[in-house]
Amino acid sequence: MTAAPPRVLTVAGSDSGGGAGIQADLKTMLALGVHGMSVITAVTAQNSLGVQGAWELPVEAVRAQYRSVVDDIGVQAVKTGMLASAELVEAVAGLIAGTDAPAVVDPVGVSKHGDALLAASALDAVRTELLPAATVATPNLDEAARLTGVRVLSEEQLPEAAAAVLAYGPKWVLIKGGHLDGDAVDLLTDGTEEHWLRAPRHDNRHTHGTGCTLASAIAARLAKGRTVPEAVADAKEYVTGAIAAGFALGGGIGPVDHGWALRKPYAAG
Template structure:
């Protein structure tokens, strides 16, 4: 009998267009060598043009999904994404606290979609800061999310990262994808550590699902036994290739290519 690969659970919303959310998470996990499992928090009607609708799932359904997976299969790492509302944030936090000690948790504090559509209620980011950030092994805010989740204006990135570490996150990865310039730089802050991860910026507008994909890849490498700096480095390499290979889909912004490694190999 074959041994099971490491197990990673994503707790997030569904993207019906397949570019972000649960769908991106599972693709990223598969591409990075782990078995992905899911707890859906919300369902969206979403495509390359934007989010046409979003519906939060009832608390009892979220709890039932989590217990079904964790109590039977178990988990080696967890990634969180779209949590939608203050109530959902508190439900998910209560579930995360029941995990066995030592299970790494990667938190992507999703607030808006690639198209600017809100995926988190305006009053819920404070709950994320209070309930979810203290549970995070790695927190992965982009520049839009950094200020709100830290409770600052976000202009001083070093201060925001320090505030998030003080709030209980073990590590904070400040993503620089929204910056201008020829190089995309993400900065990892941790206990006595400040490390930059750089990659050439791809000339490609099809970047839907970047944050979900990166956070899931980090969780995958943590589940495989990498330490945090090494997991972030491996995930950065993966997402850089996925962004460069992103493709047009529909009439708007297409997704990153989660399977770029496999397609590159098959073409050789």
């Protein structure tokens, strides 16, 4: 009998188009050699053009899914994505704080198309409940600005944004600088160490699901026992390859290619 691989639980919304959310998370986990499990927090009607509708699940349904998986199967890492309301944020924060596994928090606020995925009223709960429970928080520049008020216009401002997020209590923060010009530069820090991660910017607009994919890749690496800096560096390499291989789908922004690593030489271990 084959031993079970490390297990990773994603707590996020469903993307009916398959490019982001739960679907992107599970594809990433499969590609990186872990067993992916899911707690669905919302159902969206979504395609390459945007989000046409979103329906939040009741807190009791989210809590039941989480307990069902964790109490029986167990987890080596948890990743959170779309948590639309303050009530969901508070409930999930409590669940991950009570779970003995690293937690990667992707504080999803707006979709790739500009559609709001987090109520403004939930921001305080993210700051005071969710971020303190995070092993790694992975905001992009827009999300960092919404949470802290720090607007990053250049690479030199990334440490300021990181410090502002760290003030809310995550152990590590990865500020994603992908919206800046030039190379794709991210900053990982715990307030003491700084790790700058650079990758060439690929001329490919099909980047739907990038944030979900990166956070899930970090969680997969943490579940395999990597340190946070190792996990983030590996995840950056994986998502850079996925962006390079992104493909057109529908009439808008296509997804990154989660399966690229299964077809090319790449150390998934």
